[in-house]
Amino acid sequence: MRKVEIVNRIADETDITKVKAEEAVDAILDELKESLCRGESVVLRRFGTFQVREKHARLGRNPKTGEEAEIPARRVVRFKSGKFFKDVVNGDD
Amino acid sequence: MTKAELAGRVADKIHLTKKQTETIVNILFACITDALKEGDKVELRGFGSFRTRSRNAREGRNPKTGDTVQIPSKKVPFFKAGKELREVVDR
Numbered sequence: 637m638r639k640v641e642i643v644n645r646i647a648d649e650t651d652i653t654k655v656k657a658e659e660a661v662d663a664i665l666d667e668l669k670e671s672l673c674r675g676e677s678v679v680l681r682r683f684g685t686f687q688v689r690e691k692h693a694r695l696g697r698n699p700k701t702g703e704e705a706e707i708p709a710r711r712v713v714r715f716k717s718g719k720f721f722k723d724v725v726n727g728d729d
Numbered sequence: 730m731t732k733a734e735l736a737g738r739v740a741d742k743i744h745l746t747k748k749q750t751e752t753i754v755n756i757l758f759a760c761i762t763d764a765l766k767e768g769d770k771v772e773l774r775g776f777g778s779f780r781t782r783s784r785n786a787r788e789g790r791n792p793k794t795g796d797t798v799q800i801p802s803k804k805v806p807f808f809k810a811g812k813e814l815r816e817v818v819d820r
Contacts, residue, residue: 637760637761637764637769637770637772638771638772638773639773639774641760642760642771645756646753646756649752650749650752650753650756652745652749652753656743656745657753659743660739660743660745660753661753661757663739663742663743664735664739664753664754664757665773665775667730667735667738668735668776669775669776669813669814669817669818671730671735672817672818673817673818676730677730678730678731678735679730679731679732680731680758681731681732683762684806684808686808688818710819711819712810712815712818713777713808713810713814713815713818715806715807715808717805717806717808720762721762721765721806722805722806724762724763724765724766725765725766725781725804725805725806726803726804727766
């Protein structure tokens, strides 16, 4: 599924135009991005939580050449799905 | 940030009411849960993709009683951050 299908469903289920719905979806994704960028978690009940985690530098290995390489410390986004979302995916809802 | 705060911030930017924006937020996340339920994946350019991953059946243990229990195989939702999101967050 891509953004256009989500936009179409919003336009179908509400009286919001496709143009406005797409603008809204873009703004929502931008807001999530900005929040994570500031290191702020996003908690969406039933759906899940997006958070930023600090990863320490560690020694990795290039799987192709077997050479060791330093993986620098970095910040990564982690998504933890909520119980409802997990249950739906497993058909337990 | 909670869903209500998200809707509030977005509503200010795009001149929709907070209620309309909250409806859109709800539909957006319902689309993602429904797609994964159907075994489909969702790709949102610049943000990331949602898909399911399979977990094999395994033996678990009830931590209270120490009994061995069989945990069946299952699917779990998985989010992979897109390149753009990975880059802005790590900056």
